[in-house]
Every structure is written in C-alpha cells, then in structure tokens.
Amino acid sequence: MGRTAQVNIMCGRCSNKVCKDEHGCICRVSYDERMCRTVVELAIPCPKRGPRVFKGFTVGFHPRSSEVVYNGLTQLGFEQLHHGFSFPSEQIHVSLYLSAMSSLADLVGKPTIRVNPMKGLDVMLTGSGANGAVPTALSPTVLNVNWICEIIRSNPYVVNVSIPVVGYDPIEFTLTKECGYTQEKESDSMRGWATFGIISCIFIVFSSLLCCGGFIYKSHVEHQDGLHALPGMTTVSAFLDAVGRPRGYLRAGDPSGNHSSQASWENTSVTTPAAQRTNDGRYGRI
Incomplete structure (x- = not known):
C-alpha cells in the first residue's frame, strides 16, 4: 500500500449504488501508484443535507486564541468532562472570546447553557456574546461566564454551552467547575456595604x-x-x-523634702541682727 492515504466521506449512499447498508459502507478503494497514495471513499447516512461543521469559528480565552473551539471543532478537554480542565472554586468569572468569518458571522445565534446537576451552581452569561452580537475576526465578542458555588460537591459541575448556527450543527463545548466551598454573590456583599454606608450617613x-x-x-x-x-x-x-492639673502634694514617707524647703524659706526670709545693725548704721535710723 502507499505511504499516504486519503479518505473521502460522502453523505448518503455510494454513487455506484454498490453498497446499500443503512449504517454506511466503503464505496471504493483505489491506489495511485504515481503519488503512492491510497484513496478510500466512504458513504454514511446523513439525516440532514449540507455542511455540518461551521468552519472559521473559534472560541478561546484570549481574542486571538482558540483553546476551546478551533475552526468549528471542539478541542480536546472541552468536548466532555475532564478533571484536568476543571476551573477551581475561587475562579468565579471566565471570559470566552468568540470569532467567525465576516461573511458568515450573521449566522451565529445566542448561546444557551445546561448545568448538570441542575442545582448547586448558579450560572449567568453576560457580555456582548450573550446578547447575540455578531462575532468577527477583527472584533470578537466576549462571553462572560459567571458562576457561584451554592452547594459543595466532590465532583465538578458540568456546564454544557451550545451556540446555534443557522444551516450548521451547533457549536457545543463543555466547561467544568469545582466547588470545594460555598460562595456568596457579589450583589449580597455590595448590598451589605450599601446598608453600612446608608447607616453611616444617617448617623x-x-x-x-x-x-x-x-x-x-x-x-x-x-x-x-x-x-x-x-x-x-x-x-x-x-x-x-x-x-x-499640677500635682503639688508630696509622696508619703518623704518628710525630708518638707524640712529642707522650710529651712531654705526661713533662711531667705529671716534677717540676722548683725545685718540689721549694719544697714541701720549705713543709712541712718529713725
């Protein structure tokens, strides 16, 4: 056989009507000796006609990234539950950026979510992507996933996101969230601060x-x-x-201070007789 193989898949039955199996079959196998390539044609039943994959559509965590969906195909880790791709409990916001080809951007609809289990995780979508804005490569739309843990659970919560596309299969991917502890909504905390502010103003x-x-x-x-x-x-x-007020009282058990101050006061206030006679002789005496 050749070193390369090419598989062509067609919707419906084989053109040569050789195979009529309801589950599909191999219509033809050929080998190109010049290109060293094997060509296989497969036919599978298709309930709906037309292209199934919406090419050019990407979903990522940055405006120019495609970690979740690339070229219309859901990437590994987001097609179903994977513990390694779960978001931790403390992360209450996740922003996803959606982009598509400008010629087909009008076909993208509003995303919807389905949470499993239904109770325990409060999820709300906001942003331009949630409002149905047209995502283009030059101006991607933002889909904000706000989730709050209300019930503790050992296994992660599964959030299935579906984005409808007119004429194509919907874009579907899975986000998982761990809940190791309960969380409060930001509105509740803001309401408490607002109440405190009102009471402070009144006071x-x-x-x-x-x-x-x-x-x-x-x-x-x-x-x-x-x-x-x-x-x-x-x-x-x-x-x-x-x-x-100055403290003029003396401490108990310290009588020396009183005697010393009293002696100095008496020495300065009492005049000796000799000094008095000297003064009388100098200035005269009446």
Whole structure:
C-alpha cells in the first residue's frame, strides 16, 4: 500500500449504488501508484443535507486564541468532562472570546447553557456574546461566564454551552467547575456595604443636627459664646483640666523634702541682727 492515504466521506449512499447498508459502507478503494497514495471513499447516512461543521469559528480565552473551539471543532478537554480542565472554586468569572468569518458571522445565534446537576451552581452569561452580537475576526465578542458555588460537591459541575448556527450543527463545548466551598454573590456583599454606608450617613446627619441644635440652645438660652456653646465642651474642659492639673502634694514617707524647703524659706526670709545693725548704721535710723 502507499505511504499516504486519503479518505473521502460522502453523505448518503455510494454513487455506484454498490453498497446499500443503512449504517454506511466503503464505496471504493483505489491506489495511485504515481503519488503512492491510497484513496478510500466512504458513504454514511446523513439525516440532514449540507455542511455540518461551521468552519472559521473559534472560541478561546484570549481574542486571538482558540483553546476551546478551533475552526468549528471542539478541542480536546472541552468536548466532555475532564478533571484536568476543571476551573477551581475561587475562579468565579471566565471570559470566552468568540470569532467567525465576516461573511458568515450573521449566522451565529445566542448561546444557551445546561448545568448538570441542575442545582448547586448558579450560572449567568453576560457580555456582548450573550446578547447575540455578531462575532468577527477583527472584533470578537466576549462571553462572560459567571458562576457561584451554592452547594459543595466532590465532583465538578458540568456546564454544557451550545451556540446555534443557522444551516450548521451547533457549536457545543463543555466547561467544568469545582466547588470545594460555598460562595456568596457579589450583589449580597455590595448590598451589605450599601446598608453600612446608608447607616453611616444617617448617623453623621443626625449628629450634625444634634450639634447645631445644642449650639443654638446654649448660645440663645444659656447665653454662652465661643467654644463653650458647643455641646459637650463642658465635659471636655473638665477632663482636660483634670488631666493637666499640677500635682503639688508630696509622696508619703518623704518628710525630708518638707524640712529642707522650710529651712531654705526661713533662711531667705529671716534677717540676722548683725545685718540689721549694719544697714541701720549705713543709712541712718529713725
């Protein structure tokens, strides 16, 4: 046999009507000696006529990549459940970029999803790809898959994505998500922060009104001016006065300090008789 082989698959029955098997058959086998190539023609039953693969369609994790779907064919790892291709629990967003040939981009419809099992994983599609925008090679559309784990499960959740194409078989691929712990929706956390912000604003406004009311009352009724008219300044002044008051008392068990200070005071205040006589003689005495 030749070093290369070419297999031609046709839809329906063999042209020479040799084979009439319902499951398909080999119509003809030929060998090209000049090209060292074997040519095999197969016929398989086709319920629908026309091309089945939507060529030129790609799905990837980047605008110019095709890890999920390449040239209309689902790639290995995304055609069914594979644990090695599962997304971890902490990854709650996955962005997919869809592109197609400009001449056939209008045939692409809105994607749909099917989750297995149905409960436990909340999945929502957003982005231009989810709204049915036309994907082209120059301007790919974005399909954002947002999923939140609601029920812990040992096996990954399976999300089957189907993108209909007019006149072709739908583009189908599988995404799997692990759920090792439960997660909260971002809307719930944002709602909590919003509640906290509203309560804080109400507290600030109420405190401001209370402060203004107290200032007006003290300035008009009690006739206080300046800082003393502010509510709470009496308490603050008393606290500052208690903290800044000098401590003039002596510690217990230290009597020497009292005697020494008393002696120095007496020495400086009492004048000796000799000094008094000297002063009297110098200035005279009345």
